[in-house]
Amino acid sequence: MLERALKGSPRYWAWIGFLLVIICAGALVWINQLTVGLKITGMSRDVSWGFYIAQFTYLVGLAASGVMIVLPYYFHHYKPNKHMVIFGEFMAIAACIMCMLFIVVDLGQPQRMLNVMFHPTPNSILFWDMTVLIGYLSLNLLCGWVCLEHDRIRLPHPKWIKPFIIISIVWAFSIHTVTAFLYQGLPGRHYWLTAILAARFLASAFCSGPAILLLVLKVTEKVTTFRMPKRAVATLTKIIAYAMAVNMFFFLLEVFTSFYSNLPGHMHPLVYLFSGVHGHHELVAWMWTFIAFAVISLAMLIPPKLRDNQKLLPWALVILVIATWIDKGLGLLIGGFNPTPFDTITPYWPSGKELMVSAMVYAIGALIVTVLFKIATDVKQELGNSQALPCGCSSEDDDCDCGTAEEAEAEEAPAADAAEATA
Amino acid sequence: MHYGGKIIIGIVIFVGLLLSPFVFNVGKAYKQPELKLPANEKKCVESLEFMRTKHMQLLNEWRDWALRDGKRVYVNHEGKEFEISLQNTCMKCHKSKADFCDKCHNDAGVSPYCWDCHIQPEGLK
Amino acid sequence: MKNNRRSFIKLAGLAAAGLCVAPKATLASGGGHSPVKAGPKAEHAKRWAMVIDTRKVHTEEDIKVLQHACHSVHNVPDIPTKQNIKWLWSAPYEECFPEQQNPHLDDDVKGRSYMLLCNHCENPPCVRVCPTKATFKRPDGIVVMDYHRCIGCRYCMAACPYGSRSFNFGEPRDYLDLTKLNTDFPTRMRGVVEKCNFCVERLAKGLQPACVEASDGAIVFGDLADKDSEVRKVLRENFTIRRKPTAGTEPSVYYII
Numbered sequence: 001m002l003e004r005a006l007k008g009s010p011r012y013w014a015w016i017g018f019l020l021v022i023i024c025a026g027a028l029v030w031i032n033q034l035t036v037g038l039k040i041t042g043m044s045r046d047v048s049w050g051f052y053i054a055q056f057t058y059l060v061g062l063a064a065s066g067v068m069i070v071l072p073y074y075f076h077h078y079k080p081n082k083h084m085v086i087f088g089e090f091m092a093i094a095a096c097i098m099c100m101l102f103i104v105v106d107l108g109q110p111q112r113m114l115n116v117m118f119h120p121t122p123n124s125i126l127f128w129d130m131t132v133l134i135g136y137l138s139l140n141l142l143c144g145w146v147c148l149e150h151d152r153i154r155l156p157h158p159k160w161i162k163p164f165i166i167i168s169i170v171w172a173f174s175i176h177t178v179t180a181f182l183y184q185g186l187p188g189r190h191y192w193l194t195a196i197l198a199a200r201f202l203a204s205a206f207c208s209g210p211a212i213l214l215l216v217l218k219v220t221e222k223v224t225t226f227r228m229p230k231r232a233v234a235t236l237t238k239i240i241a242y243a244m245a246v247n248m249f250f251f252l253l254e255v256f257t258s259f260y261s262n263l264p265g266h267m268h269p270l271v272y273l274f275s276g277v278h279g280h281h282e283l284v285a286w287m288w289t290f291i292a293f294a295v296i297s298l299a300m301l302i303p304p305k306l307r308d309n310q311k312l313l314p315w316a317l318v319i320l321v322i323a324t325w326i327d328k329g330l331g332l333l334i335g336g337f338n339p340t341p342f343d344t345i346t347p348y349w350p351s352g353k354e355l356m357v358s359a360m361v362y363a364i365g366a367l368i369v370t371v372l373f374k375i376a377t378d379v380k381q382e383l384g385n386s387q388a389l390p391c392g393c394s395s396e397d398d399d400c401d402c403g404t405a406e407e408a409e410a411e412e413a414p415a416a417d418a419a420e421a422t423a
Numbered sequence: 424m425h426y427g428g429k430i431i432i433g434i435v436i437f438v439g440l441l442l443s444p445f446v447f448n449v450g451k452a453y454k455q456p457e458l459k460l461p462a463n464e465k466k467c468v469e470s471l472e473f474m475r476t477k478h479m480q481l482l483n484e485w486r487d488w489a490l491r492d493g494k495r496v497y498v499n500h501e502g503k504e505f506e507i508s509l510q511n512t513c514m515k516c517h518k519s520k521a522d523f524c525d526k527c528h529n530d531a532g533v534s535p536y537c538w539d540c541h542i543q544p545e546g547l548k
Numbered sequence: 549m550k551n552n553r554r555s556f557i558k559l560a561g562l563a564a565a566g567l568c569v570a571p572k573a574t575l576a577s578g579g580g581h582s583p584v585k586a587g588p589k590a591e592h593a594k595r596w597a598m599v600i601d602t603r604k605v606h607t608e609e610d611i612k613v614l615q616h617a618c619h620s621v622h623n624v625p626d627i628p629t630k631q632n633i634k635w636l637w638s639a640p641y642e643e644c645f646p647e648q649q650n651p652h653l654d655d656d657v658k659g660r661s662y663m664l665l666c667n668h669c670e671n672p673p674c675v676r677v678c679p680t681k682a683t684f685k686r687p688d689g690i691v692v693m694d695y696h697r698c699i700g701c702r703y704c705m706a707a708c709p710y711g712s713r714s715f716n717f718g719e720p721r722d723y724l725d726l727t728k729l730n731t732d733f734p735t736r737m738r739g740v741v742e743k744c745n746f747c748v749e750r751l752a753k754g755l756q757p758a759c760v761e762a763s764d765g766a767i768v769f770g771d772l773a774d775k776d777s778e779v780r781k782v783l784r785e786n787f788t789i790r791r792k793p794t795a796g797t798e799p800s801v802y803y804i805i
Contacts, residue, residue: 036738038717038739039717044630044631045631045632045715048706048713048715049702103701107739108700108702108738108740109700109739110699112697115680115699121679121680121681123676126679126701130679182703185677186677186706186707186709187707188707188708340711341708341711342639342646342711488584490696492584493586493687493688494585495586495587496585496586497584498583506587510733539737539738540695542623542729542734542735544731548726
């Protein structure tokens with residue numbers, strides 16, 4: 001199927017070329033980092049993890065998020081998601097690879113990284129994180145590829161793949177739980193030392209991940225004949241809205257616990273992040289942006305009228321992604337390390353080179369997404385599944401006002417499927 | 424044959440690359456590296472054959488024994504005792520990394536990372 | 549010919565299987581006895597501990613002397629950025645004991661500088677999180693690092709509640725005076741974490757840790773498990789505190805206030 005990625009429009013190749021340029025530029029900086037060390041980053045003795053690990057954490061959420069499409073389809077037989085599943089799985093593949101790359105670029109001695117396997121250490125959460133990430137990547141490669149291949153040759157999905165899909169659904173929760181355990185078991189880091197960190201991670205993953213996926217699919221709709229079924233979009237948007245509400249609720253729980261208990265260790269990171277201490281206010285503007293954006297995104301997602309407005313939706317999603325990214329991709333790490341164990345503040349900001357290397361990883365992820373989505377949309381187009389109709393509906397939409405029977409004729413009775421689901 | 428010309432050109436390039444090392448070195452006689460052995464010590468911690476073929480394993484074990492097990496004295500096959508230390512035992516006899524280690528390592532094209540941390544007897548510049 | 553090859557393969561297979569099963573130690577010895585032992589002068593203990601008398605070492609200058617003793621014997625570079633390497637350093641009371649603050653502390657205690665180093669905890673979080681066992685706790689309680697194995701993931705630095713660990717962001721030798729190195733001890737390489745090792749290499753030779761030796765009796769070092777030891781005597785007779793007791797790590801470094 002890979003050969004489908006080799007045939008594309010000039011626009012497709014221009015995009016691939018653009019990504020390759022970013023990858024090459026980032027790779028040059030990475031080679032520089034490999035030769036002189038991580039001193040090119042903004043990290044320090046006190047803030048010893050930075051942008052790389054923060055992006056890793058955020059992207060684990062993206063990897064886990066595909067499950068919000070896969071789970072309703074397989075556990076609840078929610079038919080509108082049928083042709084969306086593959087995109088969730090393919091997004092997870094790209095996200096897993098980006099996660100691994102962010103770990104690799106963060107290592108001081110990357111050539112020794114296999115030591116984690118040569119000297120397996122089950123008491124280290126990092127060992128488990130490696131295990132679950134590799135496992136989740138393999139599961140998604142397997143499920144995604146096998147299902148798409150069977151679609152392509154017009155065969156039903158094989159029975160043996162079902163257990164793997166079910167395992168992958170459960171596994172999705174495990175990857176983000178384990179990533180949270182990476183942080184929440186450390187005795188001196190109060191901002192992370194909270195029993196609901198894993199729950200917070202999952203909540204933020206299940207809003208930000210599907211939001212990113214939905215945005216990428218909106219772009220996909222623009223450049224291919226693929227069209228998401230309206231009901232699938234509506235359901236996913238609802239999930240995003242609920243997850244974001246839960247995410248903010250969990251955040252408020254943290255605020256309550258910290259300030260009502262008045263425990264200095266629990267209050268200090270929040271105070272530093274939101275109002276600054278010892279004359280350091282580096283993140284204050286960012287954190288309030290997070291709060292403001294979170295509120296705006298919720299305001300745009302909770303009222304059904306606004307939520308179902310497809311013109312407004314991309315904006316709401318972008319705002320939500322920015323809010324969650326500030327919270328988890330920036331504040332979480334810096335707030336964990338500040339105040340330092342000496343109750344002092346050591347500001348951190350990623351260096352330009354750090355951002356270049358990160359851009360390389362993101363570009364690699366985008367390249368993988370592009371190639372995989374290209375293959376998937378090609379196959380869908382060939383089969384006439386979930387295709388855009390002239391009126392703007394998807395061929396999977398059964399309640400489209402413009403849709404007549406002859407336009408959906410290529411389908412093997414999608415209306416019957418949908419009727420079953422609604423019934 | 425579809426793409427016959429391209430395939431043949433590809434094969435030629437591949438075979439050329441494969442053979443390039445041989446072509447590059449043709450006519451040159453291989454010369455054994457000449458090591459500078461310690462002047463006043465005839466015996467190493469183990470036999471010559473053992474050291475020649477297994478010194479890397481021995482050093483690996485020495486590292487783990489000294490650092491991880493805290494056992495810093497090595498008893499060899501003849502019952503003789505040595506302090507387990509690359510810098511303070513090995514290199515006290517082999518007084519030059521350049522004249523000893525590097526000779527074979529360069530020849531074999533290997534670059535162990537010992538000296539990224541350990542200090543060679545000739546000192547650092 | 550064929551027979552030969554077959555028997556060779558069999559032998560090779562057996563040898564390979566043997567190598568997997570046989571303990572590593574048989575490689576060099578073969579005599580059934582362990583080919584390694586501790587040195588004759590090595591100091592032994594069940595749990596090494598340190599008591600710092602902050603009434604005696606309490607100025608930055610005092611601690612500078614100890615730091616110099618430590619850093620020169622271990623080839624620790626001094627990097628003038630926030631990516632510095634520290635095995636032993638000084639800090640004011642509120643940085644050393646942020647959880648034991650008191651707004652009306654007496655001027656003397658408040659004005660002192662305190663010597664900081666790795667606490668060699670009984671329950672070290674750094675050991676718990678290390679994914680390669682590059683950081684491990686020896687049976688005598690000393691938490692040490694195997695720099696050969698460290699992958700530089702810095703998880704241990706996130707885990708340490710005492711900020712006792714440093715990472716070699718760059719090449720440490722760029723910041724060392726290469727003419728003044730201690731040639732008995734290695735340097736570190738770029739990309740690994742490092743910290744105080746309670747001078748294991750000196751204890752193995754029957755020497756006291758470098759800071760203890762340089763402290764002129766202000767730091768006592770000994771076996772916490774031996775109730776007749778000097779450390780236990782000092783702990784019995786003086787009021788001592790440890791850093792961040794709530795972290796549950798059980799530090800082995802005590803401070804006489």
